Amino acid sequence: MTRVLVFAGSARRDSLNKKLARAAAQSAREAGAEASFVDLDDYPIPLYHGDLEAASGMPENARKLRDLFIAHDALLIASPENNASMTALLKNTIDWLSRDLGDGKGDASGLAPWRGKVAGLMAASPGGFGGVRALPHLRQVLSTLGVTVLGAQVAVPRAHEAFAADGSLADERVARSVRALAESVTQAAGRLKDPD
Numbered sequence: 488m489t490r491v492l493v494f495a496g497s498a499r500r501d502s503l504n505k506k507l508a509r510a511a512a513q514s515a516r517e518a519g520a521e522a523s524f525v526d527l528d529d530y531p532i533p534l535y536h537g538d539l540e541a542a543s544g545m546p547e548n549a550r551k552l553r554d555l556f557i558a559h560d561a562l563l564i565a566s567p568e569n570n571a572s573m574t575a576l577l578k579n580t581i582d583w584l585s586r587d588l589g590d591g592k593g594d595a596s597g598l599a600p601w602r603g604k605v606a607g608l609m610a611a612s613p614g615g616f617g618g619v620r621a622l623p624h625l626r627q628v629l630s631t632l633g634v635t636v637l638g639a640q641v642a643v644p645r646a647h648e649a650f651a652a653d654g655s656l657a658d659e660r661v662a663r664s665v666r667a668l669a670e671s672v673t674q675a676a677g678r679l680k681d682p683d
């Protein structure tokens with residue numbers, strides 16, 4: 488079964504992007520994937536600092552996240568937009584998880600959480616553009632790390648009005664595009680894993 492890791496680039500308790508990620512995880516399950524939602528707030532990691540890495544290697548929580556990424560075939564990411572780009576939290580997480588394990592061997596183990604994975608990108612914002620300006624940046628970063636980022640993406644504008652009380656997407660058109668993205672990610676990762 489295709490394993491999809493789903494997360495948001497926000498730690499905020501009432502994050503709109505966490506809601507979007509949870510909805511996408513449910514859609515991935517309906518598409519036949521095993522989908523796990525992970526809350527980055529449960530894995531606090533210091534800001535990347537070369538001296539810290541040199542002194543103590545990859546932080547424990549980054550290692551845990553790294554193991555989670557490696558155990559999955561695909562990613563569904565809901566990214567907030569901060570000043571027209573991804574959040575510092577999301578970039579910091581990617582940066583730590585792109586590092587070798589700190590044994591000094593330079594064996595490109597930093598690519599292990601990324602290479603060969605498929606990703607679907609989403610964004611949610613209270614603004615009118617739905618956070619869409621963050622996604623090309625995220626797409627570029629992930630592509631550089633060897634992730635196949637699907638062309639289709641979902642941006643949810645006025646996201647503070649987009650969710651029903653039970654967390655489901657209130658607008659059927661948006662819900663349909665999230666379902667389509669989750670299905671595409673599940674199918675593409677399945678094909679990469681088992682081409683026959």
Ligand SMILES: Cc1cc2nc3c(=O)[nH]c(=O)nc-3n(C[C@H](O)[C@H](O)[C@H](O)COP(=O)(O)O)c2cc1C
Pocket residue numbers: 495497498499501502503504505567568569570571572611612613614615616617618
């Ligand atoms: C520093 C900062 C910059 C922001 N820049 C943008 C922006 O460029 N575009 C946008 O649509 N929203 C912007 N916002 C609003 C966020 O998209 C909004 O707070 C969103 O709800 C955050 O995501 P979350 O709900 O998942 O935590 C910004 C918020 C902050 C704190």
